[in-house]
Amino acid sequence: MERKVRVRFAPSPTGPLHIGGVRTALYNYLFARQHGGTMILRIEDTDSQRFVPGAETYIMEALQWCGIEIDEGITEGGPYAPYRQSERKAIYLKYALQLVEAGWAYYAFDTAEELNALRADFEARGETFAYNATIREKLATSLSLPATEVQRRIDCGDQWVIRFRMPENEEIHMHDLIRGDVVVNTATLDDKVLYKSADALPTYHLANIVDDHLMEVSHVIRGEEWLPSLPLHYLLYKAFGWSDTQPEFAHLPLLLKPTGGGKLSKRDGDKMGFPVFPLFWTSPVTGETAHGYREDGYFPEAFINMLALLGWNPGTEQEMFSMDELIQNFSLSRVSKSGARFQPEKAKWFNAQYMHHKSDAELAELFQVILREHNITASNEQAGKAASIMKERATFITDLWDLASFFFVAPSVYEEKQVKKYWKAENAAILRELGSVLSDIDDFSLENTEHIVHGWIEEKGYSLGQVMNTLRLALVGAGKGPGMYEVTSFIGKEECLKRIDNLMTNLQPTA
RNA sequence: GGCCCAUUCGUCUAUCGGUUAGGACGCAAGAUUUUCAUUCUUGAAAGAGCAGUUCGAUUCUGCUAUGGGCUACCA
Numbered sequence: 161m162e163r164k165v166r167v168r169f170a171p172s173p174t175g176p177l178h179i180g181g182v183r184t185a186l187y188n189y190l191f192a193r194q195h196g197g198t199m200i201l202r203i204e205d206t207d208s209q210r211f212v213p214g215a216e217t218y219i220m221e222a223l224q225w226c227g228i229e230i231d232e233g234i235t236e237g238g239p240y241a242p243y244r245q246s247e248r249k250a251i252y253l254k255y256a257l258q259l260v261e262a263g264w265a266y267y268a269f270d271t272a273e274e275l276n277a278l279r280a281d282f283e284a285r286g287e288t289f290a291y292n293a294t295i296r297e298k299l300a301t302s303l304s305l306p307a308t309e310v311q312r313r314i315d316c317g318d319q320w321v322i323r324f325r326m327p328e329n330e331e332i333h334m335h336d337l338i339r340g341d342v343v344v345n346t347a348t349l350d351d352k353v354l355y356k357s358a359d360a361l362p363t364y365h366l367a368n369i370v371d372d373h374l375m376e377v378s379h380v381i382r383g384e385e386w387l388p389s390l391p392l393h394y395l396l397y398k399a400f401g402w403s404d405t406q407p408e409f410a411h412l413p414l415l416l417k418p419t420g421g422g423k424l425s426k427r428d429g430d431k432m433g434f435p436v437f438p439l440f441w442t443s444p445v446t447g448e449t450a451h452g453y454r455e456d457g458y459f460p461e462a463f464i465n466m467l468a469l470l471g472w473n474p475g476t477e478q479e480m481f482s483m484d485e486l487i488q489n490f491s492l493s494r495v496s497k498s499g500a501r502f503q504p505e506k507a508k509w510f511n512a513q514y515m516h517h518k519s520d521a522e523l524a525e526l527f528q529v530i531l532r533e534h535n536i537t538a539s540n541e542q543a544g545k546a547a548s549i550m551k552e553r554a555t556f557i558t559d560l561w562d563l564a565s566f567f568f569v570a571p572s573v574y575e576e577k578q579v580k581k582y583w584k585a586e587n588a589a590i591l592r593e594l595g596s597v598l599s600d601i602d603d604f605s606l607e608n609t610e611h612i613v614h615g616w617i618e619e620k621g622y623s624l625g626q627v628m629n630t631l632r633l634a635l636v637g638a639g640k641g642p643g644m645y646e647v648t649s650f651i652g653k654e655e656c657l658k659r660i661d662n663l664m665t666n667l668q669p670t671a
Numbered sequence: 672g673g674c675c676c677a678u679u680c681g682u683c684u685a686u687c688g689g690u691u692a693g694g695a696c697g698c699a700a701g702a703u704u705u706u707c708a709u710u711c712u713u714g715a716a717a718g719a720g721c722a723g724u725u726c727g728a729u730u731c732u733g734c735u736a737u738g739g740g741c742u743a744c745c746a
Contacts, residue, residue, distance in 0.1 A: 172746045207745050272744070288672065321744050339676070348674045356744045364746050388675055388741040413677080414739070422739075473684060477694050496684075498677045499739060506683070506696050552709045628705035640707030
């Protein structure tokens with residue numbers, strides 16, 4: 161029988177979620193939805209040192225913005241609550257001790273200083289220190305010390321950790337849904353810490369396996385940086401006797417810096433001029449801020465579409481995917497194996513595509529926000545229409561002000577280059593004439609105005625470009641913009657004449 | 672250093688032994704246009720190297736090179 165699909169996204173609240181994390185969450189979500197499964201959000205806050213306040217809220221807000229829905233989590237609740245590991249503290253010690261009793265783990269009493277000294281010694285001799293079978297019985301561990309001494313140390317409050325006792329020489333055969341079969345010999349691995357008495361908290365490895373088991377997680381979809389610890393995780397399932405319900409694993413390729421040379425990190429954003437975070441972030445510790453896709457004007461759909469295709473492809477030439485289409489088409493077998501460089505340019509392109517496909521109503525709502533910021537009152541119809549006329553030229557919704565403000569405000573400055581080209585004595589004469597032609601038009605609709613004005617231009621034998629660009633200078637103030645009749649019909653006769661008059665009275669034509 | 676993963680145009684990628692190696696971003700040229708854009712057309716642009724398996728390798732295997740990850744009482 162096919163197991164019920166349950167996946168989890170398990171971030172650590174050590175800062176804002178970056179786009180690599182968002183993609184991991186997305187793939188988990190797509191996989192869950194496609195299989196009618198459950199998406200869990202588990203907060204892995206077992207590192208009390210690196211905890212950052214606000215990070216947890218940020219993560220949830222970011223996922224929500226992206227449209228990644230959580231079925232079970234710290235705010236949603238669920239049958240396996242709590243979903244925050246710090247609140248599950250009481251659970252883990254029992255499991256760590258179970259491993260000690262079974263001989264799969266042992267107590268170690270080394271202090272951080274002792275370990276550092278040991279590492280330094282090894283390094284001085286040109287060797288690499290590894291806490292493993294060659295050394296564990298020579299150190300202060302429950303493997304070398306008499307049981308009574310171990311108990312005495314624990315009782316008198318000495319700090320200890322529980323380490324996994326890595327088998328000396330055993331081949332671990334693993335399977336990854338993306339990479340296929342992987343084999344590692346345990347001789348190359350070391351005895352990882354599973355639990356520390358200092359803060360009574362497990363490390364990632366223990367907490368992760370215990371929680372995935374208890375929460376009945378069926379598939380672990382995570383970043384490639386976890387591949388090296390997969391043998392440990394296999395062994396932990398085995399040690400607990402949970403191998404038969406062990407989840408399947410899929411290790412995702414990493415997101416790399418646009419320039420190559422390493423995985424995308426939180427610092428790259430401002431350095432290279434693109435956001436690495438979904439949302440704007442202010443560090444509560446340093447006060448540093450970082451750009452976010454949301455605040456930079458990206459649509460969540462575009463952001464998700466772009467992210468989905470970084471490391472996965474449908475095998476067809478389709479590029480535009482809604483979330484529903486992604487859910488339908490996603491498959492782990494089509495996730496690529498090698499790291500993908502992040503492409504800021506492609507992200508922009510995706511956003512522009514979504515911009516071009518927005519309906520007037522959607523644009524109206526978005527554009528109104530910007531208009532209000534500039535103290536402009538406009539109807540939704542006006543806002544939508546102006547945005548719709550200019551959207552082809554925009555990449556971000558925030559571009560719209562520069563692009564379309566002339567629909568609402570008369571130009572206060574005139575672009576120098578256009579003035580030079582189109583504001584000579586003859587242009588002024590033509591514009592005066594055009595003004596009177598316009599003032600005689602009753603039906604100021606786009607079609608009618610065009611019909612009449614073009615008739616007049618033909619009759620007079622003027623150059624179309626000269627007339628229209630002179631008018632453009634008066635109405636827009638610049639050498640860009642939509643067809644002039646879009647503008648005339650939008651702003652209306654009265655405003656047209658006013659702007660023409662403005663130009664005539666305020667600016668002397670050049671010779 | 673050790674272990675693991677990867678390697679097709681500049682970038683993201685298609686190809687599941689036989690293709691003129693396809694698409695997209697970006698770039699260039701042309702067309703369209705009353706301006707700026709958009710749009711359309713076209714173009715330049717790739718199998719890391721060396722062996723092997725095979726009638727035939729981008730595709731399978733090995734080696735080398737390169738890139739990346741991990742190597743914490745961090746996740």
